[in-house]
Amino acid sequence: MLRPVGATIFGLAGDYLGRKWTYIIIATLFIAVEVGTGLAQTYSQFLGVRALFGVLMGGMYPIAMVTALEDQPTEARGALSGIFLPGYNMGYLLAQVFYLAFASTGAENEGWRNLLFFTAGLSVILIVWRFLYPESPSYLKLKERKKIYNEKRKQTGTGFWSRIDLTILKVLKTEWLMFSYLVVLYACFNFASHASQDLYASMLTNQYGADLNLRTIIIVVSNIGAIIGGLFMGNVSEILGRRLTIIVCLLWAVAFTWSSFNNARENWPLYVLLQGGVMGAWGVAPIHLMELVNPTYRAFLAGLAYQLGNLISSASSTIQARIGENFPLEEEGMYDYGFVMAIFCFAVFACHILCVFLGPERFHRELRITDREEEIENTSSKDDGSKDDGSKENSSNTKKQI
Template sequence: MAMQNEPADPLAKGILPTAKQSWSDLFKWKQRVVVINDLGETHTEWQSPPPWRNPISLFMLLSARDWLYFLVGLFAWTADAFDFHALSIQQYKLSKYYSRTKTEISTAITLTLLLRSVGAAVFGLLGDRFGRKWPMVGNMVILGLLQIATIYSVTFEQFLAVRSLFGLFMGGVYGNAVAMALENCPLDARGLMSGIMQQGYSLGYVLAACANLGVGGATETWKTVFWIAAGLSIAAGLARCLFPESKQFREAKKSGHHITATDFWKETKSMLGTEWRMCIYCIILMTWFNFYSHTSQDSYTTFMIEQKELNNDAASRASIWMKVGACVGGTIIGYLSQFVGRRRAIVVSALMSCFLIPAWILPEGEASLSASGFFMQFFVQGAWGVIPIHLNELSPPAYRSSFPGITYQLGNMISSPSAQIVNAIAESHFVRNKSGKLAQAYGPTMGIATVIIALGIAVTAAFGPEKRGRHFENAGPAGANVGHQGDLEKAVDVVSLAEDPKVEATHEVEHVGTRNEPQEPKKETPA
């Protein structure tokens, strides 16, 4: 017999009432959930989080196919991050190579981040319209070729032009890679797998820092790191060629339902009309988050070299430990978010990073900076570890490639000057280092900026929505809902708790809209 839960007030309507309700719900352990029964009747109730589960048992929920899709998506995201960080951790070398200031070199980072949103829109919509596979393959191969083109850029102007193109194609990777990795993960495992998936970004940084350490500190060695980056990107694209299209596109093709361009754009227009508030909220959230990561890490190696007087090898080792902390934190906090909630995990992580600021920028020496960087990024990327699944759950189900990618990259675009801002302020202000010499004030600049940003994240998440445990895996591709349902709101969520007694018994959380016809319960795939 289905478990009876405590009734709750309906979901609030409007921006301010929703924010007030979200703030109140943040301090309640149970989650407010809208449930639909077989007759299409809805009610709102309080439901407890899913029971605590051993991570090993969560890993075993994934079938071999699920693991292959996840690992290829993770590989693509890691290669993408390596490509980006190959430049950010070598600003010191590139400033010597092109005889430019580090602020001028960071212009390339700004241009990359600015144009990523364009790539996210183009390749995300292509992914939702035609499938995840070939847009992702094209992205990764072209990224590798652009890394090679960077190596052969003779002038600084050529260098900036190539990095601008690089940003355009880099922007399309995140949405397709995350959708591929997470869209078929079992519901209980999503928090854990989201944390691991997001840390492909940190893993890319670790690998780039290892490559930088391995090639040494000579100016010309930056090219070797870029050759490695090119190889990883092309390999990720070729690996994606070996796997079939995502499940929703294969099943749509089998059903014989032909999705026209008119259907696709009609549903897209309807989705934007219905979900525009959610779009704006996610863009604001991702703007804070992108400032958060870029401000706290892009100039950290330069900070250790310039202000803390570490050599290239010591700074690279400390950077590696910093990002190992990020990988650990993202995985653990992403896992915990499945039980404590997405927003609580984000808020607590952001506040913890504020408390660690003094311990992050004041120590001297490689060992101390390695330890403080480890714990700082544990919480910075811990908050980030919740983002892939949080964005997927907030997305309209048919737009899980374009929506997370576009909102993420628009946040990147708005935050694109972050490295330039940090470098410009630090290079115009000075502090005395351990030896008594005047040094560029990277530490105070990054510390003050990170406190402001972390508080912004905590407030935004505390007043924002959450749809932890939403069923989106059975949603058809964009455009498939137009012909027989007409109204996007009737296709927002395709599975209700009331239809699956097992789901209700395990307290898997679902936020659903309305629908036209009952759906069959999803069959479990054996691990």
């Protein structure tokens, strides 16, 4: 619930203060929060620190995304987007390794504390890397254009408000409809991953009696499949476009849904293929989002839309549990996980496909802020995507930039 708060705070900081130092501040605070979590002695302390963790998680995604993608060559974006999001799956695999390494350390059942202390140290690597890497060229150019616009307002206006940067109000006024669509779209994205992943380990254990080793193998292999799907489909989106690629990925996932969740112990290789489809769509998601939002406040708009969608989808497990009450098994307190997950995934994938099909696309829209001298008000009208789907003028400008 607190991730949208972080997306707002740090998204605006990234757009006003820059990507570099906002990223460093977030990574530094992660150290304090991870150490604090490891030191927690009561549930209230634990919950309080994890709430702060949610704020930081909400802020890290948009800053990392714009850092990774906004200044890249146009025709390389799909491939880089396919690398960026599956990094989550790679991190999950590393977390599994670290967990196994630290689970038996320290006091009994408290190896997780040492895991968190170790994780805090990983943020130091990010801080050093980002300190050595320069500020985003696009941000520096955008900052200069905002400065020109605000100086003109001061010259033509009087009073307190003429000295305040109100460009965000202008952007929100023109972008509210697109922003609303993006919240719905990323609710669908997050529902797709939550619906197919959240209860899968519980299903393997409770319904199919899989032991820890088998569960670990299945989860690890499925994440490898997800990484491959994201890498491959990110590249494919440079050929098919963003929307068509996402729809193809979701149709692929639909094809393996029923068999993946029924008799899951034997059919788990099909679940790997399903995850390849789900995360293949996710591999296109970052660049699709970046091409749709207004560049003037792209960290704020992209981050908040994503995290609000994530918040909406957080009810996924509860919804599935409620549905499961209608499909009990013979064992007391058990329900048919496979059947419930399958029908829920079918519904989610169908809504997701419809949302993508009806939505806009700004394929190969220029993300880098150019050296043109137009004021910021022209940015809102010319860069807000009025040239949809890669118009000829947009395409020619792209080639000149490359």
